[in-house]
Amino acid sequence: MTLPASETGAAELWEKLAARIAAGDRFAGLFAALRSPHSGDAAAGAALVLSAHVAAGAGIDTMQVALPPGAAGYPALTPLVGAAFWYERVIHDQFGVVPRGHPRLAPLVLHGSAEDHALPRHVAGYGMFTIPHGPVRSGVMESIEYLVETPGEAIPHLNMRVFYKHRGIEKRFEGMSAADGVLLAERAEGIASVAHALAYCHAIERIAGCSPPELAGLVRVLHAELERIANHVDVAAKLADAAGLAVAAARFAVHKERVLRLVSGLCGSRFGRGVVVPGGVSARPRMSPGALLTELGRLEKAVMADADSLMATSSFLDRLRTTGPLTPARAREHGALGPIGRASGFSADARTERPYDAYPSLGLLPVRAHETGDALARLAVRWDEVVQSFDLLRRVARELAGTAAGELAGTDGGGATAAACEPAAGRAAGWAEAPQGEVLYDVTLEDGRISRCHPRSASFHNLVLMHDVFAGDILTDFPFIEASFGLSVAGVAL
Amino acid sequence: MSLWALRGLRNGVVTTKWPKRPDGYADGWRGPAVVQNQDVAEPVGLGELCPTGAISAGAGASTRAVRLDQGRCILCGRCAEARPDVFAWSAGATGSDAAALTREGLVLPHLPEDDEAIGAARARLRERTAALRRSVHVRHVDGGSDGSEEWEVQALLGPVYDIHRLGVFFTASPRHADVLLVTGAGSAGMAGPLRATYEAMPDPRVVIAAGADAVSGGLLSAGLNSAGPNSAGPDSAGPDSAGPDGGSATVMGGVSGIVPVDVWVPGSPPSPFGILNALLIAVGRLADDWKGAR
Numbered sequence A: 001m002t003l004p005a006s007e008t009g010a011a012e013l014w015e016k017l018a019a020r021i022a023a024g025d026r027f028a029g030l031f032a033a034l035r036s037p038h039s040g041d042a043a044a045g046a047a048l049v050l051s052a053h054v055a056a057g058a059g060i061d062t063m064q065v066a067l068p069p070g071a072a073g074y075p076a077l078t079p080l081v082g083a084a085f086w087y088e089r090v091i092h093d094q095f096g097v098v099p100r101g102h103p104r105l106a107p108l109v110l111h112g113s114a115e116d117h118a119l120p121r122h123v124a125g126y127g128m129f130t131i132p133h134g135p136v137r138s139g140v141m142e143s144i145e146y147l148v149e150t151p152g153e154a155i156p157h158l159n160m161r162v163f164y165k166h167r168g169i170e171k172r173f174e175g176m177s178a179a180d181g182v183l184l185a186e187r188a189e190g191i192a193s194v195a196h197a198l199a200y201c202h203a204i205e206r207i208a209g210c211s212p213p214e215l216a217g218l219v220r221v222l223h224a225e226l227e228r229i230a231n232h233v234d235v236a237a238k239l240a241d242a243a244g245l246a247v248a249a250a251r252f253a254v255h256k257e258r259v260l261r262l263v264s265g266l267c268g269s270r271f272g273r274g275v276v277v278p279g280g281v282s283a284r285p286r287m288s289p290g291a292l293l294t295e296l297g298r299l300e301k302a303v304m305a306d307a308d309s310l311m312a313t314s315s316f317l318d319r320l321r322t323t324g325p326l327t328p329a330r331a332r333e334h335g336a337l338g339p340i341g342r343a344s345g346f347s348a349d350a351r352t353e354r355p356y357d358a359y360p361s362l363g364l365l366p367v368r369a370h371e372t373g374d375a376l377a378r379l380a381v382r383w384d385e386v387v388q389s390f391d392l393l394r395r396v397a398r399e400l401a402g403t404a405a406g407e408l409a410g411t412d413g414g415g416a417t418a419a420a421c422e423p424a425a426g427r428a429a430g431w432a433e434a435p436q437g438e439v440l441y442d443v444t445l446e447d448g449r450i451s452r453c454h455p456r457s458a459s460f461h462n463l464v465l466m467h468d469v470f471a472g473d474i475l476t477d478f479p480f481i482e483a484s485f486g487l488s489v490a491g492v493a494l
Numbered sequence B: 001m002s003l004w005a006l007r008g009l010r011n012g013v014v015t016t017k018w019p020k021r022p023d024g025y026a027d028g029w030r031g032p033a034v035v036q037n038q039d040v041a042e043p044v045g046l047g048e049l050c051p052t053g054a055i056s057a058g059a060g061a062s063t064r065a066v067r068l069d070q071g072r073c074i075l076c077g078r079c080a081e082a083r084p085d086v087f088a089w090s091a092g093a094t095g096s097d098a099a100a101l102t103r104e105g106l107v108l109p110h111l112p113e114d115d116e117a118i119g120a121a122r123a124r125l126r127e128r129t130a131a132l133r134r135s136v137h138v139r140h141v142d143g144g145s146d147g148s149e150e151w152e153v154q155a156l157l158g159p160v161y162d163i164h165r166l167g168v169f170f171t172a173s174p175r176h177a178d179v180l181l182v183t184g185a186g187s188a189g190m191a192g193p194l195r196a197t198y199e200a201m202p203d204p205r206v207v208i209a210a211g212a213d214a215v216s217g218g219l220l221s222a223g224l225n226s227a228g229p230n231s232a233g234p235d236s237a238g239p240d241s242a243g244p245d246g247g248s249a250t251v252m253g254g255v256s257g258i259v260p261v262d263v264w265v266p267g268s269p270p271s272p273f274g275i276l277n278a279l280l281i282a283v284g285r286l287a288d289d290w291k292g293a294r
């Protein structure tokens, strides 16, 4: 592949990209990588290649441009496509290359220099002060720092420092075998282990040109949907806790524990780790489809009864209604993923737009989008998704009962759990719909080893939207807004 | 409001009686791998089975041919699958998934000198925890976790594990904390805040490293320190034994390079029972003959 090595190339590409997004495509990510010496002209030195991903119809398109070797900068994409704001800061952190015209090029994922630790101030005025929250938070929480600049009650500006947890995941992928890579993907964002494993494996399978057996597709959906239910119930527990509804919070905590125990009953791990492997799944569920159906029935009844009560508790609804609103225009412009987008009328769902594994055969329909974009709408979307997940799970359990009876024996060689999948070289994107929204992996293999792997969680893409949802809200709304986003910091600062 | 009051009553008893009475679920999932057979005809290639370098075989002056470092084990199961004659899953949190009082205590099988060191560590810990009052306060710090560890710690606060029944409480202020519970591999960004939290705590203080990431860096540091379990576990008493940070220079080999660790919990992530067990060990709530400590 030859790439035009020029800065004008970048400017031209951004124009094209912006035009596509204006026409309805969605910006899905921007990554940089040094072109490895032996795939280009080594004499010229390593060139930085920028790859922009665009979700369009049934696929993800990758558009790329190579900067001239040694280039100190390139024209920034962010002025044209605002959603690139954090992506370009990461590239600046990683490679030191300057996106010229970027509105705020402070360190994002790498631990900043000393002067960056002075509290920034964006809003001037008498009596303004900055309240830092974190990185060590009160309570059991992931490390992140929120700097709230406020004249008192209202929140005019929020600044986030996410670099504290940065673990160098991208770098760690390099040199791993395709089979080992999935173990790291499971640990990129631990509360969405299954979705990350799926997105990673879909990329590997696309490079290999292999497709998982039907049975594996079902087991994958089984674990992906249980992960979704656990996450959404967790959000409900945290919102109830923020509202001081101790009994409700406790009951949702019990339901979540039941989901995790069901997952461990199926595979041995409470987070579904070790299930998804390149080419399929590692084993059949350790539970009979009948027992699974029974437990699903009980669980759904218990969860939905409490969900209905919660949505009928007016003191609770009052705290969520109009809290942390994300406007539909902003959601669309940013390409807000998952429940956050769906609560603001923007419905990007990898399961229906670019379906994978058993989703096509299960006939999943998009969930109803809401328009109000407040914390209440985000919770309402989550309940719609939970109902849909239970419905999918029941169908999966029935299909699994069919495979146990040997009905699939003819089609995939006796109900095999995985197809051979050991690709040597190539590059592909893979995706999956995590509870937080679409997870995207861009994987490059050389000689059977990973030479580059960019994971992009929905948490990373969505967290930046916290800047835009505090209009008119007061400090006491903060826990509701944070919980209603339902993101994981681990997935942000990889 | 009355709606939830009624529901609360209908909740029934969901809280575990553990550790007073056994809990059927405590061993209901897979724990870190164990070595079940030392008499291996061909130990060659056993080390390569493990993606985190937890297994060493046949090397060195050790009398034991095969050793497995549960502090590095991320429960991928490859060893047990490829060589069921040598390795097996352990079951759950109260068997061999228990916490250890020294880093070496997680490396199986124990050497005679490990057992001595474990005895000494137990005596030191007992001295310190004797001063703790009846109710114990815990400060949790995420030192660069993958996020799942926080879920498992949060589970302890819910009705199923309900640590309040055992007189253990979480606190926001390090000045009121007796125990520092650390999750995550020890990212560079969290080194300062973690150290500051530790220093703000009054004596006596006990530090728990919860999970393979906190103990060794887990998969994140694997390959950066390929010396294997015989050299794993820097001096568990010293905060200066910073782990390897080779390739990415981002993650240390666990949190013991930042704060001095007293109790080491395996697991990826550690289970709620495993963390609960470690908390009880940390505050001297478990009898000496308790098999949950090693």
Ligand code: SF4
Pocket (backbone or CB within 6 Å): B032, B033, B049, B050, B051, B052, B053, B054, B055, B068, B072, B073, B074, B075, B076, B077, B078, B079, B080
């Ligand atoms: S990580 Fe644990 S289970 Fe996996 S091969 Fe190593 S020792 Fe065995």
